[in-house]
Amino acid sequence: MTPLLETVDVCCERDDRLLVENLCLxxxxxxxxxxxxxNGSGKTTLLRALCGLSSRYTGEIRWRGEPVKKVRMDYxxxxxxxxHSSGVKAALTPRENLAWHGAIKTDATQKTDHAIEAALEKVGLYGYEDVPCFTLSAGQQRRVGLARLFLVPAQLWVLDEPFTAIDKQxxxxxxxxxxEFASNGGAVILTTHHQLAIAQSVQHIRLGNL
Amino acid sequence: MSLDSDITSVSLSGAFLATLRRDLLLAYRRRSDFMNPLAFFLIVCSLFPLGIGPNPQQLALLAPGILWVVALLACMLASDTLFRHDFDDGSLEQMILSPAPLYLQVMAKTLSHWLLTGFPLTLLSPLLAVLLQLPSSGLLALCLSMAIGSASLSFIGAIGAGLTVGLRKGGLLLSLIILPLYIPVLIFGVSTVKSAVDGLPYIGTLAVLGAFLAMAVTLAPLAIAAAVKISVDN
Structure with missing residues (x-):
């Protein structure tokens, strides 16, 4: 079966330092x-290259077997x-923030207010829908960003340090x-220093041993 | 957490309107930010009669130039923050990663920028024109040229803002990039008002301004989108 995402001999550099060499994932x-x-081993650099935010890599990244440059919209x-920065505007309410994120990522006409409320409830922000985000704590603001996980349908989650500022629970x-997302057929790539307590096997990719 | 097998399509007009609505809402919440260029326009224009004396003939001669130069500087002042907040909080990354073309989204951002700077400047300009003793025959030409010209200024300014948003101190560089591109708009804007004051037909110069705008609306978003991508790439 064709892998969802495939990297062929990907090398990343930043400021003349080779961070990732010949990664075949x-x-x-x-x-x-x-x-x-x-820190500084190129985790974020690699994720940004995988997403297409950074063009500073050599090698090829394929989405369902096709080069991402060709199938960019599909990808x-x-x-x-x-x-790291979650794209949440402090001056807007969680509802307004998510309405924008929903509209630029999915067909807005199908995204009702109800879906936003359900996503916010899921991340524990029920009752905070209409307060400006600057009155929320750092962890709660982070949760507003995470609510997108439930609002935007996707096959691949790329999460850069998703546990920052989040409490134990x-x-x-x-x-x-x-x-749950992985067991439903999705794929997750994440960076974290935290030991994941997930029953399912987690593949580890170690950087910084060059 | 739904896994739709079919490709989720994004509605283009929906993305455009959502970005426009969000930017206008943000400006409404941070009113003091968008008042800055307007206050600048108001203060500088009202200082001129004090500086060069209240002689009506002298003021009337200088009025078109003063109004246009100050409006241009106000637009430049405002364009610095166009992408700054989105860059800092990661919204710009999300815009690039949206299936909706970046072209449309930067167009929405620039349009909202014009609605918050160029449009209020246009509304203020007749008031300040009276203060500067501009003959009433030039008022309509002033408003029209200001409305059309400031929209071009917003699009040109957005190119510079996109290029310099990744730099910590991009202010001076921004003015060096965009001021030369502002100059044609300034020349035709001022000459439109001067022709109207002298009783000459001004539709020709106004049409040139319109042509600038048509070019800016269609081509500038390509440059803005490319500039924003380069800035985020770093």
Whole structure:
């Protein structure tokens, strides 16, 4: 079976330092891939290259067997990326933030207010829909960003340090969501320094041993 | 957490309107930010009669130039923040990763920028024109040229803003990039108002401004989208 995402001899550099060398990664449906490495080892650089945010790599990245440059629209409509900064506007309410994220990622006409409320309830922000995000705590703002996991249908989640600022219970919940998503046939690539408590086998990719 | 097997399509008009609505809403929540260029326009224009004396003939001669130069500087001042907040909070990454073309989204952002700077400047300009003793025959030409010209300025400014958003101190570089491109708009804007004041037909210069705008609306978003991608790539 063709892997969902495939990298062929991918090398990444940043500021003249070679961070990733000849990475051949096969991301299968239902797989969870944890990228590990010390600070500055190129975890974020690799994720940004995989998403197509960065062009500073050599080698090829394929989506369902086709080069991502050719099937970019198809790839982007199946990809959900949550980076260090979550794209949440402090001046807007969680509902307004998610309405925008929903509209640029999916067909807005099908995304009702109800879907946004359900997503917010899922991340534990029930009752906070209409308060401005700057009044929420850092962890709650992070959760607004994570609510996109339930709003935007995707096949591949790329999560850069998703556990930052999330409390213990939230970490367990997020691990549960990742596991559930993978068991439903999705694939997850994430970076974290945290030991994942997931029953399913997690593939580890170690960077920084060059 | 649904896994739709079919490709989720994104509605283009939906994405365009969502970005436009979000930017207008953000400006409404941060009113002081978008008032800055307007206050600048108001203050500088009202200082001129104090600086060069209240002689009506002298003021009337200088009025078209003063109004246009100050409006241009106000637009430049405002364009610096066009992508800054989106860059800092990661929204720009999400816009690039959206299946909706970046072309449409930067167009929506630029349009909202014009609605918040160029459009209010246009509405303010007749008031300040009276203050600067501009003959009433030039008022309509001033409003029309300002409306059309400031929209071109917004699109040109957005190219510079996209290119410099990744730099910590892009302010000076931004003005160096966009000021030369502003100059044709300034020349035709001022000459439209001057022709109207002198009682000459001004439709020709106004049409040139319109041609600038047509070119800016269609081509500038390509440059803005490319500039934004380069800035995020770093």
């Amino acid at each position: 096969h991301v299968e449906q239902g797989g969870i891939y944890q990228i590990e490495g010390p 982007l409509s199946q990809l959900l990326y949550i980076g 939230g970490v367990a919940e997020l691990e549960g969501w990742i596991e």
